[in-house]
Amino acid sequence: MAFLDDEQSIPQVISRQELRELVRSQLEALLEQNNLQGAKALLVPVQPADIAEAIEGLPDAMQAIAFRLLSKAEAIEVYEYLDSSVQQTLIEEFKRQDVLDIVDKMSPDDRxxxxxxxxxxVVARLLTQLSPEERGKTALLLGYQPETAGRIMTPEYxxxxxxxxxxxxxxxxxxxxNVSETIYYLYIIDSARRLTGILSLRGLVTAQPDQTIGEIMxxxxxxxxxxxxxxxxARLIQRYDFLAVPVVDTEERLVGIVTVDDVIDVLEExxxxxxxxxGGVQSGDDSYFQTNLLTVARRxxxxxxxxxxTNxxxxxxxxxxxxxxxxxxTLAAFIPLLIGTGGNVGAQSSTVVIRGLNTDEIDIHEAFQVVRREAIAGAFLGLMLGIVVLGWAYLxxxxxxxxxAVGAxxxxxxxxxxxxxxxxxxxxxxIGFDPALMSAPFITTFVDVLxxxxxLNLARVILRL
Structure with missing residues (x-):
């Protein structure tokens, strides 16, 4: 019986990030060699999300070539995972019919x-060329305000x-x-399409065949x-651990569902x-390396x-x-230390409060309680740091x-x-603004001035100047 040596017998375990980078590098090498069959075979066992990431990492000239290696069914799935800037680039590269084949088969919310x-x-042209059914679904979603449930829902339920x-x-x-976003939740409607109940797939399959939906919903x-x-x-789905939540219009008619995968995207955004x-930076939709440096500076x-x-x-x-x-x-030597420490303390406090407001852990009605709590914490921090600084300044x-004067x-x-x-x-x-706008740089500047x-006024009093 032959035995493997120690190095051969130990399996090489790599992370998914390393695997994705390996796929990207091998794909790029095969495309450089014009080995299209090898590149196509390389992508066969790879998950659509990983293929999308590999394509995004390729040079611009190779992205369309790599995408064309995919079968139509796989291309549709991969396309939904791609960054919006890459999606736009591919649309410009493809022939009109190729674009329509992909866009028409996308899920309505992704489209x-x-x-x-x-x-x-471009949107107007694509809309007119979609199939009537898909055009209707897309027009329905685009009719709602951005960043609302109506805009991110899918009418496929x-x-x-x-x-x-x-x-x-x-x-x-x-x-x-096959044409529904999810089958794990089933929605019960009346003749006017009003939502009257809900049923899980588990509840359905464990019921008796002669029972009616009304009896078990x-x-x-x-x-x-x-x-x-x-x-x-997003917070609602997170709170109740839902896979999806139904969306109704003003007349309580069921018009769509928001699924957990869309919510994850919302939470990330x-x-x-x-x-x-x-951090005092304007956000952008493009990834870091795909953003022009002049745009980075402008933001x-x-x-x-x-x-x-303000400084x-x-x-x-x-x-x-x-x-x-x-x-x-000598007093001037401690100004950077004091304002730097004050800015950091303020940034910590604002970060905790902003995060609490965004996650609903803290409510605006608890403002006085939170501010008082933070003030007491600030007093403890000041005493601990002040004693250290007092001793250091004296030495x-x-x-x-x-x-x-410095410690106080x-x-x-x-x-x-x-x-x-x-x-x-x-x-x-x-006053109706996002609390995150009260960013750490702003807090730091405010604390610096005061x-x-x-x-300097405390020093004047203590030193009797």
Missing amino acids: ARLFDELPAK ISLKENWTIERSLDEIRNLA VREVVHVQTDTPQEEV EATKDIYQL RVVWLLVLLI TATTAVIRSQEDVLERVV LYGNLAIAT SLVAIAILATVAGSALPFLFQA GVLIY
């Missing part, structure tokens, strides 16, 4: 999302009637399963309106937008210009206190009065920073 990104002329037997309902499911249905914000839909805003410069202007207030405060700094030059300069200022600045960092997001939400003012 509507694509049309949101395309130029209006299975509906049943209360008087149907289990046997008849199963026949209906068999007929519609759940009549209390959690649903949303077509104008419900998509973030609220919202988290990305909030992170950008917390970042807006907040930086605002902060540059002049810090300079004005320092100039107004020049007499104090002239008498005790450096041997002047207890200066060290006391840090306590006051920490309290100010936590109050500002927790209160300002509530203020923004109260922190310097507190520090």
Whole structure:
């Protein structure tokens, strides 16, 4: 019996990220060699989402070539996973009929999302060339406001009637399963298409064949309106662990469902937008390497210009206190330490509050309680940091009065920073703005100005200047 050596006997385990990168690099190498058969064979066992990522990582000239290697059925699935910028590029590369074959077979919600990104002329042309059924579905979704349940829902669902037997309902499911987004939830409607109940597939298959849907369905249905914000839909699905939630219009008629995969996209988009805003950056839909550097700079410069202007207030405060700094030059050495620490404390506080507001863990009616809690936390932080800084300042300069001024200022600045960092997001939400706009750079600048003012005035009092 032959034995493998140690190196051969240990399986090589690689992560999915490494696997995707391996597929991308091998695909690019095969295309460079013009080995189209080899590239096609390479993609056969790969999942559509991974194929999409591999295509996105290819040079622009190779993306269309790689996409054409896919079968029609696989191409439709892969296309839905592609970034919107790559989708637009492929549309420009394909012949008109190729585009129609793909776009017509896309799910309506994914098609509507694509049309949101395309130029209006292209959308108008594609709409007229879709099949009447798909054109109607797409027009329905595009008729709702962006970022609402109506815009992200799919009209492809299975509906049943209360008087149907289990046997008849199963026949209906068999007929519609291939054209429905999901079959795990079944929606019961009346003759006017109003939503009257819901039933899980498990409940259906475990019922007796001669029972009717009305006997086993759940009549209390959690649903949303077509104008419900998509973030609220996402939170609803997350709270109840739904796979989908029904969408009704103003007359309570069932018009579609929002599925969990669409909600995941919404949550990712919202988290990305909030992170950008917390960093003082305008968000964009394109990926990092696909964005022009001039566009990158333009998105970042807006907040930086605002902060540059507001930071002049810090300079004005320092100039107004020049007499104090002239008498005790040592005080100037601690200004960066104090405003830097204050900015960081404020940024921590605002981040916690903004995240709590976005996840509904914190409510605007709890503003006073939250601000008070953060102020107490700021006092503890200030005392701990202030004692350290007091000792450090005394060791450096041997002047207890200066060290006391620095330590006391840090306590006051920490309290100010936590109050500002927790209160300002509530203020923004109260006046109808996204709390994330009250970003860390803004909080930092606000604390810088008031922190310097507190520090130099406390020093004036303690040093009796």
